[in-house]
Each structure stands twice: as structure tokens, then as C-alpha cells.
Amino acid sequence: MRLTLAAVGRLKAGAERDLLQRYVQRIAGAGKPVGLGPLTMHEIPESGRKTARERRREEGQALLAKRAGDxxxxxxxxxxxxxxxxxxxQFIASLRDRGTPEAVFALGGPDGHCESxxxxxxxTIALGPMTLPHGLARVVLAEQLYRVLTILAGHPYHRG
Structure with missing residues (x-):
């Protein structure tokens, strides 16, 4: 099953981008044995609309366009x-096991997601109750996806 992260905004060069790339590479290597990956990244430009509602709607349409078929x-x-x-x-494994071709993770912009x-x-999942900067949220998701792969493979990375 393919993994896709569609995120509003551009991640600038720096520590967050470097760490994200590290997890993307780890996922590419660890995913094949458990039938997952690679993790593909899609950056959606932030909307330039005047109101938050209009920005959410425009960004939401772009995020929804990244979902294909099933x-x-x-x-x-x-x-x-x-x-x-x-x-x-368990959730990711259940998607894979029932033949879902792709899991698309949608990360909204600074104004959040539109209702659609x-x-x-x-x-709908939360990475936790705290608000995270978007770059860090991408890293946390990528790390958790890598952790999922190691859990499913029985690798000692996850000891919980």
C-alpha cells in the first residue's frame, strides 16, 4: 500500500526538512517487507485568498484532489x-490487509481544514492534544509511519 502525505505549505530547508527526508528514506527501505510505502510527499501551495474560510476551501480542494480512486x-x-x-x-495494517491501494494523509494549512x-x-486522527508547527507535524507523522513499519516487521525500534 502506497503512503502519501499531502500537506499545505512549503517546508523550508533546515533541520525539519532534513529529519523528514531521513524518515522518508527509512520508510522506503523498511516498507517493502511489510507491503507498505514508499512515502510520497505532495506540497500544496498556501492559498492567497483574503478570508480564512476561502483559504480553507481552496486548500481543501487541492488536498482532496490528491486522493485517487479507492x-x-x-x-x-x-x-x-x-x-x-x-x-x-493496527489501523494501517488493516487498510493494507483489505487491499487499500493508498493511504493519503491530509495536513491542512495554518487555518486548518475546511468542512469538506x-x-x-x-x-480523522490527531497527533496529540498540543498544536504543532506544520513542519514538525510532518516529521512526527513520518516518524510514526516508520514506527508502524517496524512494529509490523517485529523490529526492536518500537519497544513499547
Missing amino acids: ACLICLDERGTALSSAAFA VRTQADR
């Missing part, structure tokens, strides 16, 4: 359900 759309939102790493691994992204999402 892909599972997973909305990352603070109102979502926070999962343990083990529960997240939330309603069309197959699942």
Missing part, C-alpha cells in the same frame, strides 16, 4: 482521535 483519506486534525503507536499500526475535507475523510 485511496483512504486520513485527515490530520486536532479534533481527531489520538492513537497509540500500536493502535496506529473533514466530512470526506475516511478517518
